[in-house]
Amino acid sequence: ELRGCLLELSQDPHGTRVAQKVVEEAVRRGMVDELLEALPTQDMSSLACSVTGFHVVVKLLELLPDGMVEPLLETFCSNPKPLASDQWGCCVLKKCIDRSQGTLRDRLVDTITENIPQLVEDPFGNYVVQHLILMGEKRPTEYVTRVIDSLQGLMLDLCFQKFSSNVLEKCLQNSSDSDRNKIINELLNGSEKCPPSEAVRKIIFHQFGNYVFQQALEVAQEPQFSLLVEHSKQHIQDMVCRNLPPKEKKEKPADAQGGDLPVVSTADADALLSPVGSLSLEHAKRLATKLVKKYPALAWGLAPEALGLGVGGVAGWYCDHFSAYAQGDYAQGDYDAAW
Template sequence: MESLQEDDPRLDPTYPAFFHSHSRLDPRLPPPFYSPGQSWQQLWPLSSLGPAGSSQLAMLDGVGGNDADLDHASAPARQSLVDRIQADFPRTPSPVYANTLRALRHSKENLSSLHSATGAEQSTDDFLTFSMDRLALEEERRTLKAVQRQGNQPSASSSAEFEWNRQDGTLFGAQNPRTASGVSISLGALGKGRGSEQNAARPPMLAEDIGFGMIAPGGPIPLNSSPFLPAAGNRQASLLEEFRANRLRKLELQDIIGHVVDFSSDQHGSRFIQQKLETANNAERNIVFVEIMPQALQLMTDVFGNYVIQKFFEYGALDQKIGLSKTLQGHVLSLSLQMYGCRVIQKALEHLPAEYQGKIVAELDGHVLRCVKDQNGNHVIQKCIECVPSDVAPFVIQSFKGQIFTLATHPYGCRVIQRIFEHGAEMQSRPLIDELHRFTTNLVQDQYGNYVVQHILEKGPPEDKHEIISKVKGNVLTFSRHKFASNVVEKCVANGSRSDRQALIEEVLELLPDGYY
């Protein structure tokens, strides 16, 4: 058996009755001691609430429960059972106390209606009234002390006088009505000197339906003074939180005026703006455009904001696209090398007129090879080759001369070379293809270069296909056993001319042992 202290409430012979009547309201009560074979019916007679029941309930008041014990200035000679239990409870918000008061009031009303004729029942009624008052006043005293210790900040104590309005009614029971006062003190208790008459004279206070406003003595604390809410000037965050919590229905672009930048930088807010921009009219798009322009450069490198900028290049009016392109000036290289900024540059090259495309690409002059070898910049160069006319930015392809083998064997450069052969003008791509033919044998066996050779076999002119197949002839067996070159041999057979395929097949047949024809 565990060691017990002298003031352990379970040593009180009437504790089982108290535990049985309050265990559902307060699950933190320790279970009573009982001998094997005893039942709860033996510990607590449920059939009557006569004088015996009153004597069992009298344990709530401890010894001598007179009115002087309610004086907050003097320390009681001995704490009652309730005081000892409440002193051990952590100061955390709990619905148990409020439910306990409601249960005691309900018991008081039932006992008053059922047993109002006898003196014994009347004493029980007086006792319950006193118990409610004592619990309420004691909790008020603790709460006020906690507020003073915290510098008049809201206390976490769960009292009836300081209670958060925002509760889940299914868990915490009924919420306070809109009009609420302080601690509930019965008039009978006031007449006997129990509690302060100021509580009864307090005017009702209006509680807010929404927010974390607090009901406090003398009136409600303003919502903007709560440490748990942003200040009045910070409504952007609260509007965004309301939207993310799905508490705002049928939100439109005009509803987020003043909050567009915050929405653009949020995952859900950015998606909302993107969807609305696809179907918005010019006036609605302009609402968003006016707000994002001062922060456009920052949004271009934002993980979510860059998508809003892209949508303007895709669906915006021409003047809006041109306005954003001017914001890009002087930052094209840095944006091209940035994870999210490179996507904005690509979208701008897709939808801007050639005149403004040239202004953007001009900033990359002298940095083409750097961008080609960058994991983000190579996508911008590919988009330049695809969308920008060669006469607008001729320096892009000219930068590759003498660099074909280096770029074709690079994990990013091999992609750019393929785009040149696919979209480049014949006059510009021909010198590069001729340079590539000098390294065909090495490129066929390279983990990246083989893709460039395969691309020419699939989409190149017939004379270039024949040139590559002629380099493969005589090495069919070696290349067929190679991890990367074997892919090129397959493309040679699939895309070569009839005579080229025949030559490759004859080479394979000559290598077979006799008897396998």
């Protein structure tokens, strides 16, 4: 009775629940042919981008037997880019990746990989790329390597974009040491217009880039870790030692006409002079303080008072954080409480 209106039901906020139940029962009762006749493959692409219809498509992908799901997968594999960039289509495409096998999956992944530089900056496409990175029970997988290789030459710029910076974080978390080094080395190399130390400074104090930098420090091995420290240490220590403007209300001077002249605080002036996307001075200082406390190598030579520790707490903090380093690559001689 629902055969003629199942497609319409799938696109209705309430009818979609009925359509999903029909899919479940049709598969359970062996009525797949009748089901696919009521939901023709040629209509699946539009249904996949529907706020209600995509639930029905996902249900089909989950429940259809292997032999009968392939035509549906072929439909989506032939042109996955529009799906990847759609709010609901990206969910369908992720399910297609999971359900496909063999050469069909290879074709789908190949097409996605060709478009990765565009997808990582897309509000929805980036989730498809992250899905590739997180595929498989044992990581890293070959898919992570393919994602990273597709982004070579673009890493520095991608740090400053909201969605692509999330992808870079996932790559750093789930890749092999050799693939991580590809990302970290590119960040350290800077560009023709931006030397390494300046590039690192921009990343550290950028609203999105700082997360990539923190993740890089978290996973980096030698010599990349020491290089990250070398290029960032001075910038971080300068920020730790920087004084924040006092938070007090200032009197507004009157202009010649008796009106009020705008007063720009030190923090506002600092923000005006900073590149677009930079953290506020207060936020940047908190981040820098957090980093020197977490990574002792960033704190060498920094006055203890800059960390906001009282005299009684200074010695204990340095003992706790530097004792392990005194026996390793960062050995600086015996601990001296007066230092």
